[in-house]
Amino acid sequence: MVTGSTAGIGLAIASRLAREGADVIVNGRTDERVTNAITRITREFSETKVRGIAADLGSAQGCNEVIRQLPRVDILVNNAGIFEPKPFEQISDADWEKFFVVNVMSGVRLSRAYLPEMKKRNWGRVVFISSESGLQIPAEMIHYGTTKTAQLAVARGMAETCAGTEVTVNCVLPGPTASEGVKEFVGQLAKEKKQTPDEVEKEFFKSARPTSILKRFIEPEEIANVVAFVCSPLASAMNGAAVRADGGVVRSIA
Numbered sequence: 001m002v003t004g005s006t007a008g009i010g011l012a013i014a015s016r017l018a019r020e021g022a023d024v025i026v027n028g029r030t031d032e033r034v035t036n037a038i039t040r041i042t043r044e045f046s047e048t049k050v051r052g053i054a055a056d057l058g059s060a061q062g063c064n065e066v067i068r069q070l071p072r073v074d075i076l077v078n079n080a081g082i083f084e085p086k087p088f089e090q091i092s093d094a095d096w097e098k099f100f101v102v103n104v105m106s107g108v109r110l111s112r113a114y115l116p117e118m119k120k121r122n123w124g125r126v127v128f129i130s131s132e133s134g135l136q137i138p139a140e141m142i143h144y145g146t147t148k149t150a151q152l153a154v155a156r157g158m159a160e161t162c163a164g165t166e167v168t169v170n171c172v173l174p175g176p177t178a179s180e181g182v183k184e185f186v187g188q189l190a191k192e193k194k195q196t197p198d199e200v201e202k203e204f205f206k207s208a209r210p211t212s213i214l215k216r217f218i219e220p221e222e223i224a225n226v227v228a229f230v231c232s233p234l235a236s237a238m239n240g241a242a243v244r245a246d247g248g249v250v251r252s253i254a
Contacts (some may be wrong), residue, residue, distance in 0.1 A: 001025045001066075001073045001114075003057055003106060004080030006033035008179035009129060012220035013077055015041050016228045018048040025070060026052045027080070057106035058082075058098070067113045074121075075231050076114050078107030079129040081147075083181065085140045096143055103147035108154060115158065115167070124167040125231045128155045129223075132175045132246040148173075152242055159240030168239040170230050175246030176209055178217040213248025 005014040006028030018024045018041050026041070028034045034052035041050050053069050056062040057080045081103045086095070111126050118124025133141065134148030152171055159169040176182070183197075190200045205215050226245040229235055244250060 001027070001070060001075065001110075002077040002079055003027045003066075003110065005077075006037040008181065009174065009177060009220045009223050010077075010079040011037055011040070012224035013079060013129075013227045014050075015044065016221070016224035017075070017077075017231065018045040018050060020228055020232070021048065022075065023049040024051075025073070026050065027057070027066065028052070028054060029056045030054055057110075058102040060105075060109065063106060063109040063113075066110065072117050073114050074118070074123065075125040075127075076110060077127045077129065077227060077231070078110065078151075080106045081129070083141060083144045086143070088139075088142050091143050099143045099147050100150070103144070104150045104154065107151065111154075111158060111169075115161075115169075118167045119162065119165055122166050126155070126158065126167075126169040127227055127230055128152075128169075128171045129227070130155075130171040130173045130242070132173050132244065132249045134171075134173065135242075135250050135252075155242075156240045162239065166236065168230075168235065170235075170238055170240065171242045172223065172227050172230060173242055173244045173246055173250075174218060174223045175212065175214070175244075175249045176204070176217050177223060178219055182217065209249055211249050211251050216247075218245070218247050 002010055002014040004010040005026040014024050014026050026034055026037045031054045034054045038050050038052050053066050055065045107128055128151045130151040131148040133145040134152050137145035155169050155171045162169060186197050186200050190197045205212050223245050230243060
């Protein structure tokens with residue numbers, strides 16, 4: 001199960017897991033987007049079983065609907081999330097609550113439902129798609145960064161409850177990625193500044209993320225490759241980890 005998987009990183013993860021032979025369940029907020037995602041995946045991987053669940057995971061009701069339709073999973077990738085650049089002084093209580101419910105509680109609610117059965121079967125994978133913003137909070141998106149830090153804490157605590165089992169709970173931390181939302185944002189900014197998207201990208205890594213070693217937006221498929229490994233039996237020794245796929249943005253040796 002990959003939440004928020006009708007586009008961007010989520011769709012790339014679902015596609016990569018399908019390539020590995022997993023039966024994949026995609027999720028989005030509307031039937032149309034879910035159907036389109038299923039079509040894209042099955043077009044490329046016709047032998048893979050793919051189905052979808054349309055539900056808004058920004059509510060307990062939406063999470064409960066997913067759990068009702070899908071009583072158990074072997075792999076849960078908590079990717080559903082939102083972001084929005086906004087000055088700190090303008091972030092309202094409602095904004096804070098919305099970001100926490102979507103970015104944190106969606107993963108908490110689903111993990112709480114699926115983790116007990118994973119422990120009983122003595123095998124399972126839970127992966128939270130966090131962000132480098134959880135380690136270095138961006139001034140332009142403090143509410144977003146804070147929720148990504150919270151995911152790190154939740155995942156580490158959950159991993160501690162899996163001691164002695166073959167169930168792992170980890171986070172993957174993407175850096176700036178060319179997701180659907182980012183592409184739209186860059187395109188709009190390019191129009192406003194009368195620049196090309198490439199020029200906007202270069203300026204972004206010069207001024208906003210100067211510590212990037214990659215010096216470009218990461219492709220969603222590059223994140224998906226890391227997630228597929230973390231979900232695989234090959235990653236059995238990784239538990240409670242924060243796996244960085246950030247292009248070197250975080251200046252740390254740990």
